[in-house]
Amino acid sequence: EVQLVESGGDLVQPGGSLRLSCVASGFTFSNYWMHWVRQAPGKGLVCVSRISSDGSSTRYADSVKGRFTISRDNAKNTLYLQMNSLRAEDTAIYFCARGIYGSYSWFDLWGQGTLVTVSS
Amino acid sequence: DIVMTQSPDSLAVSLGERATINCKSSQSVLYSSSNKNYLAWYQQKPGQPPKLLIYWASTRESGVPDRFSGSGSGTDFTLTISSLQAEDVAVYYCQQYYGTPLTFGGGTKVDIK
Numbered sequence: 001e002v003q004l005v006e007s008g009g010d011l012v013q014p015g016g017s018l019r020l021s022c023v024a025s026g027f028t029f030s031n032y033w034m035h036w037v038r039q040a041p042g043k044g045l046v047c048v049s050r051i052s053s054d055g056s057s058t059r060y061a062d063s064v065k066g067r068f069t070i071s072r073d074n075a076k077n078t079l080y081l082q083m084n085s086l087r088a089e090d091t092a093i094y095f096c097a098r099g100i101y102g103s104y105s106w107f108d109l110w111g112q113g114t115l116v117t118v119s120s
Numbered sequence: 121d122i123v124m125t126q127s128p129d130s131l132a133v134s135l136g137e138r139a140t141i142n143c144k145s146s147q148s149v150l151y152s153s154s155n156k157n158y159l160a161w162y163q164q165k166p167g168q169p170p171k172l173l174i175y176w177a178s179t180r181e182s183g184v185p186d187r188f189s190g191s192g193s194g195t196d197f198t199l200t201i202s203s204l205q206a207e208d209v210a211v212y213y214c215q216q217y218y219g220t221p222l223t224f225g226g227g228t229k230v231d232i233k
Binding site: 035044045046047050059061095097101103104105106107108110111112113 | 158160162168169170171172175181213215217218219220221222223224225226227
């Protein structure tokens with residue numbers, strides 16, 4: 001079955017860190033650009049970060065630049081998001097998503113999401 | 121950044137009637153060399169991730185019912201549900217993939233009247 005499964009979300013204090021993981025199965029993970037998209041409670045969708053198929057190119061939203069790091073391990077079919085210096089405004093469901101058309105793409109496959117709550 | 125503005129914020133339509141959602145981009149998302157509009161539509165039901173409905177502004181994703189259709193070009197786009205079914209109750213988002221960062225509209229909630 002073609003799917004993405006996220007994990008790693010948790011309740012963390014402001015200033016803390018978390019690492020999210022997204023395990024892919026059912027397709028050739030190394031062929032695709034991958035993205036993290038977040039959704040704050042009751043709000044819309046925001047692209048957080050993306051990474052090229054070979055991991056050589058990354059991009060971040062201004063709101064997370066310098067605090068978040070996206071990476072991938074194609075041997076393990078896994079995408080990561082290292083989140084440091086977390087703030088209350090980072091509270092959201094974080095989805096990993098597959099970009100079917102390279103860097104500038106729509107998302108044809110989404111995980112179920114993992115909830116990150118930043119609160120004291 | 122390309123700002124995507126959806127309207128209305130919400131609408132209620134009777135079962136079997138037409139629902140129309142609008143999406144406007146702050147700059148054209150039409151790539152002239154390919155004549156393709158870099159615009160997608162998604163459906164999100166409560167507690168679920170978004171589901172791709174349409175890409176290239178009007179190409180329906182495999183498995184999506186043909187009551188869903190997309191139209192428009194340049195800066196103005198429309199998602200139409202030709203005959204609303206109960207299972208179509210959801211929030212709908214447009215997304216541009218013409219420029220970085222990739223951006224979404226604010227969403228339109230569709231309910232049954």
